[in-house]
Amino acid sequence: xxxxxxxxxxxxxxxxxxxxxxxxxxxxxxxxxxxxxxxxxxxxxxxxxxxxxxxxxxxxxxxxxxxxxxxxxxxxxxxxxxxxxxxxxxxxxxxxxxxxxxxxxxxxxxxxxxxxxxxxxx
Amino acid sequence: xxxxxxxxxxxxxxxxxxxxxxxxxxxxxxxxxxxxxxxxxxxxxxxxxxxxxxxxxxxxxxxxxxxxxxxxxxxxxxxxxxxxxxxxxxxxxxxxxxxxxxxxxxxxxxxxxxxxxxxxxxxxxxxxxxxxxxxxxxxxxxxxxxxxxxxxxxxxxx
Numbered sequence: 105x106x107x108x109x110x111x112x113x114x115x116x117x118x119x120x121x122x123x124x125x126x127x128x129x130x131x132x133x134x135x136x137x138x139x140x141x142x143x144x145x146x147x148x149x150x151x152x153x154x155x156x157x158x159x160x161x162x163x164x165x166x167x168x169x170x171x172x173x174x175x176x177x178x179x180x181x182x183x184x185x186x187x188x189x190x191x192x193x194x195x196x197x198x199x200x201x202x203x204x205x206x207x208x209x210x211x212x213x214x215x216x217x218x219x220x221x222x223x224x225x226x
Numbered sequence: 227x228x229x230x231x232x233x234x235x236x237x238x239x240x241x242x243x244x245x246x247x248x249x250x251x252x253x254x255x256x257x258x259x260x261x262x263x264x265x266x267x268x269x270x271x272x273x274x275x276x277x278x279x280x281x282x283x284x285x286x287x288x289x290x291x292x293x294x295x296x297x298x299x300x301x302x303x304x305x306x307x308x309x310x311x312x313x314x315x316x317x318x319x320x321x322x323x324x325x326x327x328x329x330x331x332x333x334x335x336x337x338x339x340x341x342x343x344x345x346x347x348x349x350x351x352x353x354x355x356x357x358x359x360x361x362x363x364x365x366x367x368x369x370x371x372x373x374x375x376x377x378x379x380x381x382x383x384x
Contacts, residue, residue, distance in 0.1 A: 216348035
């Protein structure tokens with residue numbers, strides 16, 4: 105039961121964290137030019153954004169859940185389940201960030217998800 | 227058309243920067259931590275490991291590259307879709323395998339090669355789609371404020 109809870113924290117934490125950071129970066133507005141100084145100013149602005157500040161602890165929570173799961177279960181169990189975050193990420197992008205996830209993008213994401221599992225299990 | 231091409235190119239440049247920074251950063255951290263030896267989970271052991279980490283140039287280089295990864299990721303996500311950047315970043319798995327074969331001369335299993343192939347096909351498929359399918363919240367706000375200003379102007383002229 106605790107394992108299921110930690111897997112939920114792992115997947116939702118990483119997806120939720122990245123979605124919050126993505127929203128924070130978008131709501132800050134992109135840098136006018138890709139020059140080091142302008143990028144640094146942009147990063148400074150993002151780091152004061154509330155969504156970014158929400159995203160970081162979510163990702164940290166997910167990281168700690170991953171560490172605990174690694175100490176309880178073999179890699180061959182944890183990695184395939186954690187690769188589900190590609191799918192939850194696409195769902196979050198579609199329904200929370202309102203992105204258009206086309207058929208080609210879905211197919212690509214699913215291939216990457218299966219590929220990442222195969223590479224990690226080597 | 228030209229702006230879409232520009233958007234695609236700058237997105238690919240930043241994703242490439244993300245992948246390179248993450249891989250080099252991980253490699254440096256791994257080297258630095260291996261040189262420091264196994265960390266002992268005692269007060270003294272953790273303190274000793276922390277002191278070694280803080281004085282290791284390799285670990286600092288790794289941290290700088292990982293900060294570069296974070297900066298690239300935040301920057302690219304300010305204009306590109308999350309569902310575009312996330313799978314494209316997985317190209318790092320393929321790069322790691324190629325580095326293992328070319329630099330470290332490791333033997334790679336068939337299963338891993340199939341995984342690399344699937345990732346490459348997946349990344350190419352995602353790469354064919356538009357990097358941005360939504361207006362940024364900033365644009366939406368500006369558009370709304372523009373509409374509001376226009377509406378106020380019309381109301382005033384009436």
